[in-house]
Amino acid sequence: MEHAPYHYAVMARAIDMIDTHRGDPLSLADLADALGMSASHVQRVFTTWVGVSPKRYQQFLALDHARTMLRENFTTLAVADAVGLSGSSRLHDLFLRWEAMTPGEYARQGEGLTVRWGWCDSVFGPVLAMATERGLCGLAFAAETGRAAAMADLRGRWPLATFTEDRDAVAGWTEAALTGTGEARLHMIGTPLQIKVWEALLRIPSGQVTTYSEIARSIGLEKAVRAVGTAVGRNPVSLLIPCHRALRKSGALGGYHWGLPVKRTLLAWESAREESQKGDIRRNIA
Structure with a gap:
């Protein structure tokens, strides 16, 4: 995993943009354009840091995700x-x-x-x-x-x-x-x-x-x-x-x-990484 401060900063910007975006989900192309990076690079670095794609992460960050976590x-x-x-x-x-x-x-x-x-x-x-x-x-x-x-x-x-x-x-x-x-x-x-x-x-x-x-x-x-x-x-x-x-x-x-935005981001990040790890286990078993 790359731990360069540059990638810390870029992913912090990406997560903040996703968190503050309102309306329809932010597309990978729009996210990449805002970050000044190629879509493939954003997808790779984001998935490395968070564990899932930007699209999947937005589902974890939804406002009702905490209620889902409490239920499940x-x-x-x-x-x-x-x-x-x-x-x-x-x-x-x-x-x-x-x-x-x-x-x-x-x-x-x-x-x-x-x-x-x-x-x-x-x-x-x-x-x-x-x-x-x-x-x-x-x-x-x-x-x-x-x-x-x-x-x-x-x-x-x-x-x-x-x-x-x-x-x-x-x-x-x-x-x-x-x-x-x-x-x-x-x-x-x-x-x-x-x-x-x-x-x-x-x-x-x-x-x-x-x-x-x-x-x-x-x-x-x-x-x-x-x-x-x-x-x-x-x-x-x-x-x-x-x-x-x-x-x-x-x-x-x-x-x-x-700050509540940080709390929401932490919960989404952990859920995403847990799902990613479970996916790895299922693939290894298969």
Whole structure:
């Protein structure tokens, strides 16, 4: 797979154009013309990154797709518990390790902690990554919020930490997160409730969704759906802790800290890749 920043940028433009297009589906020819590329090149690069053609992807991005996912790909977290966290924390070929800060570390608000940060490109727009020596502690999509807001958001989680720009220090884990290959480590900071909610989110497999009320039920706080929703929204590590997979009971997207267009795109992207992988399995069996 090509990981050149150029292709990240081109695919980000393509996905944004498809997402904002209204009316009839955007044809491959029109998409290629807008990107200044040949139709065959767009088809090849898009399919490499997303897993399906632009035409098929538009079906996943339809506004009612979330409701379809809730009807057909709903994950009951009690079942995920029975399977075990290690069996459902993979994103494609990615293996995820994580640890939470102790209550004492949380209370110190990052005092004595060095957080290194850097900006990276992705098919979902610019990404701000932050990490301690123990793993990624922040991954923010800035396409909707803007870079300044994303930076202020993540820095505000650790007001007493020392922040150092060091893209190389975060590049490896960030690349693993964005491509779904290799190993990524997380170093999380949050309240006990937030940590419980984020652990529950880790049990939702790629290509599937659950509801805020189901998350609340799975952690023994069935009547605290609103508090659980707030904790979901405070997740500092987008994509790897998949808060985008939490929907309302109605199938509506609900909120998303990094912008609803990004949430809709993430769900469509994961569904597309899951379908592509299932297609590969069926072909291998045949």
